[in-house]
Amino acid sequence: MGYPVNNASKVPATLELRIHGIRNTPPHELLRCEVADVTRVQGDELGGFFTTKAPSAGPTYVEAYSWGKLARTAPVASTFGKIGAVASNLAWFLLLPFGLANAAYWARRLQKDGPKGGSQLAAGNGAGTVRLFALLLSVFYTAALCTVAFDLLAVQCFRRLEGVPGVSVCNQLPGPADMLRNMTRGQRLTVMASVPLLGMGLLFAISLLSNAKYRRRTLHAEARGSEETVAGAVKPPILAASGFWDRRFVSSSTGVVHIAACFSFVALLINADSVAAVRSPECTGAGQWFNPGCISETLSRTGERALEMALLVAGGLLLFMVAVLVVAWSSEVRAPVETALKRKQAAGLVMVAVVLHLAVTLGIACFATPDDTVTRAFAGTRVAPLVLLALLTILSLSAAVTRSGVRASRAFVLISISTAALLAWSLIPGNDLILLVPVVAGLVLAVDLLRMRRRSIAVFEHEGWFGFGPGVFMLLAVMFASFLSGSLVVGVAEFLRSPRTVGQVLAQNPVWRSVTESTALGEITVPTAYRMFAGVLLVAIVVAVAVVAFWAVVHLFKRRIIAYPSAYDSGVGMPPGEPGEFRPRKMPESLEPRLQRVADRQRWSSLAQRGEPAVWIVVLLVWLAVTVSLAASAARGRTPNDSALQAWFNDIAVFVNLNLAGWGVVAGAVLVLGLAIGNAASSKDRPLSLIWDIICFLPRAAHPFAPPCYGERVVPELSDRMAAWLQPANRKDAQIVVSAHSLGAVLAIAALFHLKATSPETDFTRIRLLTYGVQLRSYFGRFFPELLGPAVVSTVPSAGPALHRADPWITQVSRDFVLANQMHVTEHGKYTLASLLNGDWGNAEPSPPRNHWINIWRRTDYLGFPIDSFCTGPGQRDCIAEEFEPGGYMEDVATHGNYLSTAAYTTARNALIST
Structure with missing residues (x-):
């Protein structure tokens, strides 16, 4: 019709x-x-x-x-019934950080002049920072899936226990998993490599399949070039730019390199685990990373794993190449048509190289000499989440200052130096002078920031979060990504620890199949970074909620009437305010009941309008939580020969790990699963529909697999x-x-x-x-x-x-x-x-x-x-x-x-x- x-x-x-x-x-x-x-x-x-x-x-x-169903409906969910709907809703939760990264891209100070003038948009300051951040979000999720597949399942669930012959298997694994019992460590890693690859593939597929529903029939051709302007002239709004809604801002080439990064990271972790076998058990702790003896021993034995070392270096170079491509392609908001073919060719070559590298890695891991003589933890996933979380935080803070005029590259260097010094202080015993490095770097950045902002302080007052909007969106993405990843890893670990049947609750050893000896209690452990962030973030959120709730209660119990300007007239008879006086005043006792209800509703509505400062508090606490988590995660497990401050951080790590991490994961799991199951049972809408309405309005420009626009x-x-x-x-x-x-x-x-x-x-x-x-x-x-x-x-x-x-x-x-x-x-x-x-x-x-x-x-x-x-x-x-x-x-x-x-x-x- x-x-x-x-x-x-x-x-x-x-x-x-x-x-x-x-x-x-x-x-x-x-x-x-x-x-x-x-x-x-x-x-x-x-x-x-x-x-x-x-x-x-x-x-x-x-x-x-x-248009509401376009923003809220998950088309994939209805294909597999209610169970499929729950799984789809959980996947949409995982896409939320991608959408927040996209919002951060459009919150930057955008430029209307493209590299060739005219109406083509320019990327502006910080474009590469946001797109690199989006790439690392994909890798961060891959790290969580690799932790589950490699660390928890392939290694910890197939273990040689003291006093027990053969390889013991986690009791919670299904019966067919026993076929992996007689495989070597490398063969199990090869089989389990399919988990992160398929997991990220399904996550990306949900975004792409949903995007297909938004394709439309174009009725009018774009009038390209109709607003050509000269340099320095006033330009039309960005929303009136040629082809703003018709061509994608992130091409399929960017999507290919995101997939390549995930594949390359899987191979990188497997090779890192293989190379780590040359380290003695005494050198595996975090406190021994800078021990001269351990470094010398590791270097002297690298020849035993020369091929794996070469693959590890090659994998790191491939991952670095992908990051360079993403940053280089960020110089324009949208890829020029004339370079699209070259980008596709470059992305294709990188993808071929990554696939070959992964195939060789899996082949060597599968057929190499068995490494089952000792029981050791999987090496890669102990460090990777810590490094990725640090990089995500650095990029978020770098983007936060871009609207102020500070170059993103300069901010990145200064914040990276600060973060590296903080981690080094956590690892090197008894040297608190290292903390002067982040203090000096922070002061340099603060001086730059004040110098750039003092000329336009009134402008930043009219911008969200005083002009720090890109960083706010990105830190929110870090919060959700870290919380969801930690919930996945810790949740799987708790599942593996739990008894499989009611009869096993009273057994001496419910974790391992057919093992009853109490002396063979092998523990399922989780990388510190996941548990630490969940626990510290729980404290941060509780503090933020307490602050906001305090002011809410204060203003609700004080029955005040918001002052009306004298010209305000809604036709209900509310008394106007006195000219020049706008402070809310005590509600008059003579005010009739119907107008008291209006005044009460105004106060309730004003509470919902405090979202911006409330989010500001949450983001500041998230930044503090990430900083504490990074330092405490690196310091955990150290010897007592540390400074008082390092010992204090170690105590924090132990306390959070033992007392708060579990509660943080439980709270997150209950919230996420409750929303996912509730939405699947009541409607076809995605969970948190209001958020999708807001962040999916703008085109995808940061993450190629963000929620469709x-x-x-x-x-x-x-x-x-x-x-x-x-x-x-x-x-x-x-x-x-x-x-x-x-x-x-x-x-x-x-x-x-x-x-x-x-x-x-x-x-x-x-x-x-x-x-x-x-x-x-x-x-x-x-x-x-x-x-x-x-x-x-x-x-x-x-x-x-x-x-x-x-x-x-x-x-x-x-x-x-x-x-x-x-x-x-x-x-x-x-x-x-x-x-x-x-x-x-x-x-x-x-x-x-x-x-x-x-x-x-x-x-x-x-x-x-x-x-x-x-x-x-x-x-x-x-x-x-x-x-x-x-x-x-x-x-x-x-x-x-x-x-x-x-x-x-x-x-x-x-x-x-x-x-």
């Missing part, structure tokens, strides 16, 4: 295109009719355009656009619909009112810019924008300034919320009052949303702004904000919606929904139609 023809006399000239937000409002609610009265105009089971079967009686032809389908579909409505030549009075709720407003604005890129001849003065319950000014414009900031969408800059104030926005409210008294009018530049709707796109001297955009909000909406001013008054683009649900049987206080039924919506829509 195609679009309806709008030149028929029975069809109104005005299209009212309603787009839902994060609440995923169904089409019948958007159209305000019964489910049976809805018909699909165009689309599929995941989304599309809907209207009523009977013609609309209003002044507009109303269509509803539904629903915007790649939604934005062009909306743009095509608007172009089709305005296209007929015999309907000169055709116009559009784009009605967008919440996150739908972001999609609508992106579609308008995309329409300019695809159909530059469109008369945008016939398009009106009506938004309600939006976060453009307070959230999206602060987190992604170059995409949706004030200079792009013509909103007024906003300071961030405060955690400890009764009204989190009190600072901005007072500033808005000053601007309102000065009769401040929002100016729009040469290339902004206002100039686009005003018909002044590209004009050096824009004409006075027309009222083509109206925004509706209310203080009881926990996600709804003004676009210009909290001091809303007559003649402004912001207007107030009623704070009680209209038309309901009960008088409920309105929050984030049901704007369509308010009188404010009808008034605003009619005003836009008449202008």
